[in-house]
Amino acid sequence: MKNNLQNSNISIEKKIDWKVVQSNMKKKLGQDIFESWLKKIELIEEFNNYVLISVSTRFIRDWITSRYLDQILQIIKEYNKNITRIEFVIEDQNNNNSKSFENDLEQNNKNSIKDNVSFIKDSFLQYNRIDPNKNFDNFVTGPSNKLAFEASKKVSQDISHYNPLYLYGGVGMGKTHLLNSIGLSLKKINKVMFISAERFMYQFVKSIKANEMVKFKEYFRNTDILLIDDIQFMNGKEAMQEEFFHTFNALIEKGSQIIVSADRPPNKLTRIQERIKSRFSGGLVVDIQNPDYELRYKIIKSKIDELELFYSNQINITKETQEFISNEIRTSIRELVGALNRIVSFSRIYNKVPSLSEVRVILKDLLNLTENKVTIDFIQTIVCKFFKISKNEMLSPRRSRYLVRPRQTAIYLSKMLTSKSLPEIGRSFSNRDHTTVIHSVKTIEKLRKEDNELNINIDSLKNKILYNQENEI
Numbered sequence: 001m002k003n004n005l006q007n008s009n010i011s012i013e014k015k016i017d018w019k020v021v022q023s024n025m026k027k028k029l030g031q032d033i034f035e036s037w038l039k040k041i042e043l044i045e046e047f048n049n050y051v052l053i054s055v056s057t058r059f060i061r062d063w064i065t066s067r068y069l070d071q072i073l074q075i076i077k078e079y080n081k082n083i084t085r086i087e088f089v090i091e092d093q094n095n096n097n098s099k100s101f102e103n104d105l106e107q108n109n110k111n112s113i114k115d116n117v118s119f120i121k122d123s124f125l126q127y128n129r130i131d132p133n134k135n136f137d138n139f140v141t142g143p144s145n146k147l148a149f150e151a152s153k154k155v156s157q158d159i160s161h162y163n164p165l166y167l168y169g170g171v172g173m174g175k176t177h178l179l180n181s182i183g184l185s186l187k188k189i190n191k192v193m194f195i196s197a198e199r200f201m202y203q204f205v206k207s208i209k210a211n212e213m214v215k216f217k218e219y220f221r222n223t224d225i226l227l228i229d230d231i232q233f234m235n236g237k238e239a240m241q242e243e244f245f246h247t248f249n250a251l252i253e254k255g256s257q258i259i260v261s262a263d264r265p266p267n268k269l270t271r272i273q274e275r276i277k278s279r280f281s282g283g284l285v286v287d288i289q290n291p292d293y294e295l296r297y298k299i300i301k302s303k304i305d306e307l308e309l310f311y312s313n314q315i316n317i318t319k320e321t322q323e324f325i326s327n328e329i330r331t332s333i334r335e336l337v338g339a340l341n342r343i344v345s346f347s348r349i350y351n352k353v354p355s356l357s358e359v360r361v362i363l364k365d366l367l368n369l370t371e372n373k374v375t376i377d378f379i380q381t382i383v384c385k386f387f388k389i390s391k392n393e394m395l396s397p398r399r400s401r402y403l404v405r406p407r408q409t410a411i412y413l414s415k416m417l418t419s420k421s422l423p424e425i426g427r428s429f430s431n432r433d434h435t436t437v438i439h440s441v442k443t444i445e446k447l448r449k450e451d452n453e454l455n456i457n458i459d460s461l462k463n464k465i466l467y468n469q470e471n472e473i
């Protein structure tokens with residue numbers, strides 16, 4: 001079926017390509033919103049007139065529903081007009097590891113087909129956007145990024161002092177922010193071109209097809225400042241690398257400044273010609289390392305200050321929470337900022353200062369490591385102790401009232417605090433059916449709204465489970 005697609009003209013049933021939808025969401029809603037809310041949602045299944053999408057928590061579902069659903073639907077409709085609504089399932093994505101390789105393969109297949117079918121209209125200029133909100137002033141520095149920051153400032157003052165400047169570091173470490181800051185400060189008096197390597201390749205191929213290579217060359221060779229982001233994605237054919245190399249040399253010769261970012265040092269780049277790598281190494285190469293706790297905390301503080309300006313001092317995030325996220329979210333600054341945005345949004349919609357256990361839930365999918373320490377067995381132990389029943393009683397089929405509520409509570413907490421699927425949870429409760437699990441979760445959710453005492457008990461249980469502490473909070 002797939003092979004036929006490329007050769008036939010009969011109308012093909014378009015399947016939604018989630019990667020393309022994601023990349024459109026990123027474009028339409030902005031990287032920050034995408035990172036905070038949309039990156040981890042997955043397409044589960046496409047039906048005739050609706051799609052099923054998974055999210056990791058109820059909170060994220062509600063947030064997405066209230067803010068972005070229309071736009072997401074519009075994007076999906078571009079690929080399948082018949083889709084009229086989006087349905088959610090709340091599922092943890094952590095359980096799908098074994099399948100991900102297959103998914104990748106399948107995804108690649110779909111992509112290559114899609115590339116032949118769709119064609120996106122755009123111009124060079126559309127991709128030369130510089131974000132005024134990412135500047136030197138709001139770039140927070142610490143030992144891990146100080147050199148990169150200094151070097152970036154330096155090239156913004158003395159053009160071609162370090163040429164090229166090559167910045168590298170892991171995902172979400174601030175490379176694009178720095179490139180953007182350089183562009184921003186230089187564009188007042190220079191012709192600045194800011195483009196990702198992927199875009200560069202795309203434009204290159206498009207120009208060849210459209211017979212517009214002359215324009216392409218002129219366009220790039222005319223800039224004073226060329227900022228190329230994520231050069232590791234440059235994996236084009238010889239002809240393209242050839243063109244890039246010539247552009248590069250021509251620019252350096254005429255005294256233009258080139259700044260390149262990558263996720264690795266020049267000598268570790270694969271699929272890039274040796275002579276290009278060696279030109280990269282010929283300038284100044286600086287890395288950005290993982291931020292330490294102090295820097296993470298400083299960044300949180302600085303983002304909160306920014307948000308307070310924006311929301312006129314209505315941001316109320318406890319110091320404890322600030323320390324908690326600075327401590328827990330270590331993988332990248334992007335994730336750190338994304339986590340803060342989520343908490344701020346929560347606090348704004350529910351109009352309250354989130355407690356630490358709420359923060360745990362809001363950030364559930366980002367706190368994988370900690371979360372995995374919580375086992376269903378442990379939850380059962382704590383819940384049994386709290387309600388003064390034995391584990392045998394909890395797991396028994398008996399339906400006496402004094403056993404049902406604790407059992408439902410333990411099931412509910414297992415769903416909330418672990419990444420286990422419904423059937424897995426059912427199995428841990430003497431092979432109960434997953435519908436029983438759903439029923440328990442729903443019952444407790446409903447009761448939490450009506451029964452304050454139960455609500456307090458559950459919060460207190462949650463704290464005990466998450467912090468392994470026995471004293472009341």
Ligand code: ADP
Pocket residue numbers: 032134138139140141145169170171172173174175176177178299333334337
């Ligand atoms: P990269 O390009 O390295 O993947 P980005 O530059 O896109 O990372 O940074 C991710 C997010 O983190 C952006 O929102 C950026 O503004 C923010 N950020 C990164 N480093 C810093 C920093 N030192 N100070 C303030 N914000 C930062």
Ligand code: MG
Pocket residue numbers: 172175176177229230
């Ligand atoms: Mg980047």
